[in-house]
Amino acid sequence: MNEQLPALVVVxxxxxxxxxxxxxxxxxxxxxxxLLISSALTSLSxxxxxxxxxxEGPISYHIGGWExxxxxxxxxDHLNGVLAFVVSLVAFLVILSFRERVEKEVEVSRWSQLYxxxxxxxxxxxxITVTGDVFNLYVLLEIASFSAYAxxxxxxxxxxxxxxxxxxxxxxxxxxxxxxxGHLYILTGSLNMVDIVNLLKNLPDSSALRVGLCLLVxxxxxKMALFPLHTWLPDAYSQAPSTVSAFLAPLATKVAGYVLLRxxxxxxxxxxxxEKVLLEILGWLALIGAFFFSFMAIVQRxxxxxxxxxxxxxxxxxxxxxxxxxxxxxxxxxLHLINDVFMMGCLFTSICAFIHLFENEGLKDLEGxxxxxxxxSLGFLIGGLSVIGIPPFGGFFSKWYLIxxxxxxxxxxxxxxxxxxxxxxxxxxFKILERIYLKGTHLELSKRLPFCFSVSLLSFSISLLxxxxxxxxxxxxxxxxxxxxxxxx
Amino acid sequence: MDLQSGRVLMEKESLLPLLAxxxxxxxxxxxxxxxxxxxxxxxxxxxxxxxxxLLWTFLMLEALNEGHILKKDLFELFPGLxxxxxxxxxxxxxxxxxxxxxxxxxxxxxGYMRSLNEHAQTRFxxxxxxxxxxxxxxxxxxxxxxxxxxxxxxxxxxxxLVAHEESPxxxxxGRKYLVYLLSGASLGLFGIVYLWARYGNLSFLxxxxxxxxxxxxxxxxxxxxxxxxxxxxxxxxxxxxxPSAMIAPTPVSALLHAVAVVKxxxxxxxxxxxxxxxxxxxxxxxLLGLSLFVSFTVIGxxxxxxxxxxxxxxxxxxxxxxxxxxxxxxxMLSKEALKGAxxxxxxxxxxxxxxxxxxxxxxVSSKRERVSELDGIGHSMPFTMGAFTVAALGLxxxxxxxxxxxxxxxxLGTLEASxxxxxxxxxxxxxxxxxxxxxxxxxxxxxxxxxxMIKEAPLSMTIPLLLTALGSVVLGLFPNFLFHLLDLVKxxxxxxWGV
Numbered sequence: 012m013n014e015q016l017p018a019l020v021v022v023x024x025x026x027x028x029x030x031x032x033x034x035x036x037x038x039x040x041x042x043x044x045x046l047l048i049s050s051a052l053t054s055l056s057x058x059x060x061x062x063x064x065x066x067e068g069p070i071s072y073h074i075g076g077w078e079x080x081x082x083x084x085x086x087x088d089h090l091n092g093v094l095a096f097v098v099s100l101v102a103f104l105v106i107l108s109f110r111e112r113v114e115k116e117v118e119v120s121r122w123s124q125l126y127x128x129x130x131x132x133x134x135x136x137x138x139i140t141v142t143g144d145v146f147n148l149y150v151l152l153e154i155a156s157f158s159a160y161a162x163x164x165x166x167x168x169x170x171x172x173x174x175x176x177x178x179x180x181x182x183x184x185x186x187x188x189x190x191x192x193g194h195l196y197i198l199t200g201s202l203n204m205v206d207i208v209n210l211l212k213n214l215p216d217s218s219a220l221r222v223g224l225c226l227l228v229x230x231x232x233x234k235m236a237l238f239p240l241h242t243w244l245p246d247a248y249s250q251a252p253s254t255v256s257a258f259l260a261p262l263a264t265k266v267a268g269y270v271l272l273r274x275x276x277x278x279x280x281x282x283x284x285x286e287k288v289l290l291e292i293l294g295w296l297a298l299i300g301a302f303f304f305s306f307m308a309i310v311q312r313x314x315x316x317x318x319x320x321x322x323x324x325x326x327x328x329x330x331x332x333x334x335x336x337x338x339x340x341x342x343x344x345x346l347h348l349i350n351d352v353f354m355m356g357c358l359f360t361s362i363c364a365f366i367h368l369f370e371n372e373g374l375k376d377l378e379g380x381x382x383x384x385x386x387x388s389l390g391f392l393i394g395g396l397s398v399i400g401i402p403p404f405g406g407f408f409s410k411w412y413l414i415x416x417x418x419x420x421x422x423x424x425x426x427x428x429x430x431x432x433x434x435x436x437x438x439x440x441f442k443i444l445e446r447i448y449l450k451g452t453h454l455e456l457s458k459r460l461p462f463c464f465s466v467s468l469l470s471f472s473i474s475l476l477x478x479x480x481x482x483x484x485x486x487x488x489x490x491x492x493x494x495x496x497x498x499x500x
Numbered sequence: 501m502d503l504q505s506g507r508v509l510m511e512k513e514s515l516l517p518l519l520a521x522x523x524x525x526x527x528x529x530x531x532x533x534x535x536x537x538x539x540x541x542x543x544x545x546x547x548x549x550x551x552x553x554l555l556w557t558f559l560m561l562e563a564l565n566e567g568h569i570l571k572k573d574l575f576e577l578f579p580g581l582x583x584x585x586x587x588x589x590x591x592x593x594x595x596x597x598x599x600x601x602x603x604x605x606x607x608x609x610x611g612y613m614r615s616l617n618e619h620a621q622t623r624f625x626x627x628x629x630x631x632x633x634x635x636x637x638x639x640x641x642x643x644x645x646x647x648x649x650x651x652x653x654x655x656x657x658x659x660x661l662v663a664h665e666e667s668p669x670x671x672x673x674g675r676k677y678l679v680y681l682l683s684g685a686s687l688g689l690f691g692i693v694y695l696w697a698r699y700g701n702l703s704f705l706x707x708x709x710x711x712x713x714x715x716x717x718x719x720x721x722x723x724x725x726x727x728x729x730x731x732x733x734x735x736x737x738x739x740x741x742x743p744s745a746m747i748a749p750t751p752v753s754a755l756l757h758a759v760a761v762v763k764x765x766x767x768x769x770x771x772x773x774x775x776x777x778x779x780x781x782x783x784x785x786x787l788l789g790l791s792l793f794v795s796f797t798v799i800g801x802x803x804x805x806x807x808x809x810x811x812x813x814x815x816x817x818x819x820x821x822x823x824x825x826x827x828x829x830x831x832m833l834s835k836e837a838l839k840g841a842x843x844x845x846x847x848x849x850x851x852x853x854x855x856x857x858x859x860x861x862x863x864v865s866s867k868r869e870r871v872s873e874l875d876g877i878g879h880s881m882p883f884t885m886g887a888f889t890v891a892a893l894g895l896x897x898x899x900x901x902x903x904x905x906x907x908x909x910x911x912l913g914t915l916e917a918s919x920x921x922x923x924x925x926x927x928x929x930x931x932x933x934x935x936x937x938x939x940x941x942x943x944x945x946x947x948x949x950x951x952x953m954i955k956e957a958p959l960s961m962t963i964p965l966l967l968t969a970l971g972s973v974v975l976g977l978f979p980n981f982l983f984h985l986l987d988l989v990k991x992x993x994x995x996x997w998g999v
Binding site: 339396401402403407408411412414415418419426430431433434437441445448449450480482483484486487491 | 575576577578579581623648649652653656659660663664666671674675678682683686687689690693694696697
């Protein structure tokens, strides 16, 4: 069983997605519980996988026993090991929370379809994370994207249109990525990542290679919603059903962020001639993005849209860490990736719970929430404070490394961007906290939240606190081994 | 007791610093748990945790007295950088101040909140003890990173206290508070991370871990950090938030805006100047320039205080002035001036908290907030106004009150550093203090007639303010009384300059 772990984290949600759809014909509630079981099993196996990686080092798994570079290899090292665990855990927490919301929001006939899509989405995301084959990554990227398009389209009126826009953008991104893979394949004759890394070492620099790299980065940039390739995201995520945005917002963009790290630092090296320029451009774009998104976030009237922009500005911070490109910048970027999954999970689940209670998502409707429901307020409080980097929550620690990275790399423009965009985000967060805790009358009636929502929000809050306490352990056990394995640091 | 200055202090592992932090932490959650329905239990918790914390503080003082600096390393924040606490003499001064006054103010705030029938009292007491947790953490932290963690906890929890009224004006004050303090904290964070990147060390050391300061980059970082944390110390021109924050309930203004929050800013600035940069001079008379900048606040705040009619706002400007006095004393870089500056931290705390509590009592009994309305109030509230007079005279620096002592040392230190022009600053400041405090006393006792409708505030409010007024007299006469403040300060001094 233990040998099969890398495949299991992908196969379990894949098989379950079929099972979920079929079981929908038998019982109405069955699909949900199957989905819950599937995500719990995935979390469990990804946890075991992570432990194994930490103990034994990178694991290589050959699908169907075909030796790489001919067969498909799943390769789990420290970086994707931890990401797979974080993704599946947050997916589990989100799924745990939202049954009652789905039942209220989506018509009965679509329940099993939606749940099957959730499972398929999880399969795609985890597949992208663990695969060691650039073409297989493309396939899984499309599985994840297509299930995402369908999930978004289930949403309220207007959802279909934004899903269509999302589809156009997503497909362009996927095409760019595929073209990039094509370039690599022509130049190296291989699709296996380890193989490519070895072959690239001896390959002379050529414009074909540079174009290939750029295409890969642009393709992933669309999926990751880097400035200025972000335009699909706010519409798609704010028109989707609230449960879908709670699931996609924390996970999808982060997984794409992981692929960016994998391409820029593991497959290619920062010493690669054109990469220095690429990182520089990425830094400036992330800087502009961080400002732009933070400003956009504070002018929104709708809660979910505001948080979509917040999500985008957090991704820009990731871009800044990548652009710093040194040891601490990378540490910051990876830690931020991990933290951000939890922070966005916390915030978007809070929104989901909030919409469940009030069927409304205007910023104004938050007034007096602190008295109406302490759990939702807790989610907003902890998630929000963590996003703006208030210690002792996780967000502070990744911001510390990101700042450290910019100082060590002497990238002062990025430093200013980091500090100022966090301050602008603080405006949004405190605007929300002010509405929750300091406005509204003191005669508000409390509203009962489904038990599972409270459990999930509480777990998110505790995880954010733990991420703060465990930050140095995570860096030492997981992040540093990966970075040092790259060589050159 | 014998607290010999100059004796070598040994470090010793102990749980006490941790206990002093965990008590308010758990207490605050208990407060939340009891809530509005069991308010007696809730208030009981506040009293119990504040007394317990004071007890831990005295035990730490006792250990220090036996020559042990208690320390506790909890876990690693970042590889090589611990979340650790250390009860050194300088931290103890601030710790003693916050915990002793916390006990007193808890009694007062219970009386205050109940007499006014305030809303959301659970939130109030919860945030209050979290804020104190922040102040205690700032006092006990043994490096800049741990300090920053508590600094931010203090900032955020105080926000909810500043905006407690929930009126549009209070919300505006809260926003202003955040804008100033979070921006300041970002600058401070930049400075901290820069030092970590450059030196790989952030621990507070007597003499600092930074050698000679020669390059402009380091000077710039010092300036940014000093001003960043200076926002909490309400340095001009970053002082605007403090008078606005006076919209908060009086216990908040009293403890947080006279003692814990702003003093945390001053404390952090002094920590950076002495324990990080090691009290060494910067190139090109940089510190002289900074001293002039701070002197501007010393005088300017007092000038603004004179024309302020709202009593609490006038007190706020006086606070701005006194904080700058402490910072300026620190910037003199001389033995006696540092002694005066550190002594002024607790002394000003005692006097200012008395004044604020008096202002709160006046508001509770008469609903008056303006200086111009105070005619004859001394006849109706003799005890309260008596305490007010004592504290006001103390702040003007009249012997034998404790304000005199700190100012005396400050003046001595200025001469010692042969910066005699700064004597003018001290004297002008003291003169202006009298200009805006004495008219209040005059109005209260010698103008107007007794208003039979006004009575003293409830005992739970009057007793605390009499206690702190008494405290400021006793500390002036016996600066070593109970808290061993003078000995503690001597220990700090001797660690920099020898006995």
